[in-house]
Amino acid sequence: MQIEELKLKNFRNYRELTLCPHPGVNLFFGRNGSGKTNLLEAIHYCSLGRSHRVTNDINVVKNNESFALSSVSILNSLGHRKIDVRFHPDEVQKKAILIDDKKIARFSDMMGCLCCVIFSPEDLGLIKEGPSQRRRYLDMMISQISRPYFVALQQYRTGMEQRNAMIRNYRATGTGNMSLLSAFEETMASPAAVIIKERRRIVGMLSDIARDTYQRISDTDEVFRLVYHSSVKEETNIEEILCRLFRENREDDIRMGFTSVGPHRDDLILTLNKNQMKQFASQGQIRTAALSMKLSQMKILKDLSGEDPVLLLDDVMSELDRKRRASLIGEISSYQTFITCADRNDVDCDKVQAVWQVRASDGEASVEQIQN
Ligand SMILES: Nc1ncnc2c1ncn2[C@@H]1O[C@H](COP(=O)(O)OP(=O)(O)OP(=O)(O)O)[C@@H](O)[C@H]1O
Numbered sequence: 001m002q003i004e005e006l007k008l009k010n011f012r013n014y015r016e017l018t019l020c021p022h023p024g025v026n027l028f029f030g031r032n033g034s035g036k037t038n039l040l041e042a043i044h045y046c047s048l049g050r051s052h053r054v055t056n057d058i059n060v061v062k063n064n065e066s067f068a069l070s071s072v073s074i075l076n077s078l079g080h081r082k083i084d085v086r087f088h089p090d091e092v093q094k095k096a097i098l099i100d101d102k103k104i105a106r107f108s109d110m111m112g113c114l115c116c117v118i119f120s121p122e123d124l125g126l127i128k129e130g131p132s133q134r135r136r137y138l139d140m141m142i143s144q145i146s147r148p149y150f151v152a153l154q155q156y157r158t159g160m161e162q163r164n165a166m167i168r169n170y171r172a173t174g175t176g177n178m179s180l181l182s183a184f185e186e187t188m189a190s191p192a193a194v195i196i197k198e199r200r201r202i203v204g205m206l207s208d209i210a211r212d213t214y215q216r217i218s219d220t221d222e223v224f225r226l227v228y229h230s231s232v233k234e235e236t237n238i239e240e241i242l243c244r245l246f247r248e249n250r251e252d253d254i255r256m257g258f259t260s261v262g263p264h265r266d267d268l269i270l271t272l273n274k275n276q277m278k279q280f281a282s283q284g285q286i287r288t289a290a291l292s293m294k295l296s297q298m299k300i301l302k303d304l305s306g307e308d309p310v311l312l313l314d315d316v317m318s319e320l321d322r323k324r325r326a327s328l329i330g331e332i333s334s335y336q337t338f339i340t341c342a343d344r345n346d347v348d349c350d351k352v353q354a355v356w357q358v359r360a361s362d363g364e365a366s367v368e369q370i371q372n
Pocket residue numbers: 011012013030031032033034035036037038039059060061062063315340341342363
């Protein structure tokens with residue numbers, strides 16, 4: 001899969017941009033705040049219909065403008081496709097996603113059209129922060145290859161919101177309809193089982209690939225492992241077990257005001273040489289582990305979808321030593337890649353097929369291809 005053209009209108013500090021990237025490695029360099037990350041964000045917007053760094057889309061609309069548009073033309077094994085994502089803050093239906101100029105009805109219809117993986121400085125949080133970042137990582141990865149998973153996530157969230165509303169109401173009033181609560185729990189259990197089974201399967205694959213990738217990038221024999229830690233330990237009858245857990249935890253949940261068991265509380269345990277990374281790992285080890293997770297995600301997406309995902313690397317090179325940088329470039333050379341950095345000398349330009357300079361003047365960004 002490759003992006004043949006990226007077009008932006010009023011997206012962040014881009015008034016208008018048309019860019020035809022190289023199918024290999026593209027390097028974008030420019031001063032801090034010039035608009036490099038905004039480009040990667042725009043690509044991500046066309047992949048998952050949302051920004052990788054903000055939850056409120058209003059931020060992507062250029063200041064004092066009424067809408068933002070990010071559009072990509074892609075080539076995959078099925079041929080050419082165009083994906084447009086428009087955001088109009090003042091319209092009733094604020095976001096419109098069009099595939100080949102036809103508006104899609106559901107977000108799930110865009111999943112997998114443009115598969116991309118982004119690695120940005122915030123991704124160190126995959127190792128350092130709490131479980132929600134790791135669950136998000138799994139959810140974004142699996143949603144790109146499995147529509148049933150994406151749908152199960154939405155159904156589970158809706159069911160949980162209804163259950164949470166009911167238990168809060170119970171807490172406030174001291175009374176509630178138990179058979180209705182039980183019905184909500186049953187509707188949550190089925191998508192929850194889909195989520196748990198699929199996460200287990202993917203993490204099993206991920207752990208082996210990430211261990212090897214870590215060793216290649218770091219040139220060490222340190223053993224990096226990922227294990228899915230779920231509130232359901234059993235391999236079978238997950239649905240029934242979850243219904244039982246929801247029931248058994250009702251009293252506690254009513255007291256706390258939220259649902260305390262289920263896949264929304266699960267985690268990925270990350271270890272290096274059997275030590276929990278969060279407590280023991282150095283900065284360099286954390287960076288290498290997070291990168292290995294993202295590169296393994298690329299491989300899994302490729303193996304399961306049959307398409308090469310597009311790789312977006314935001315500002316990673318300057319933090320890696322020379323050897324790790326070279327290994328990283330070796331790992332990514334088969335993918336269409338967008339790398340951003342402040343100093344073009346951070347990347348060995350022999351390995352880069354197109355070099356682009358990003359400049360901003362009077363708050364407006366522009367991109368120019370320069371001689372490699
Ligand atoms: N909605 C918006 N409208 C106009 N300009 C915006 C908007 N959102 C962000 N910007 C501008 O975009 C610039 C930041 O762009 P970006 O995050 O892509 O920088 P960068 O080149 O990646 O920088 P760094 O090297 O520091 O990471 C800032 O100058 C900011 O003011």
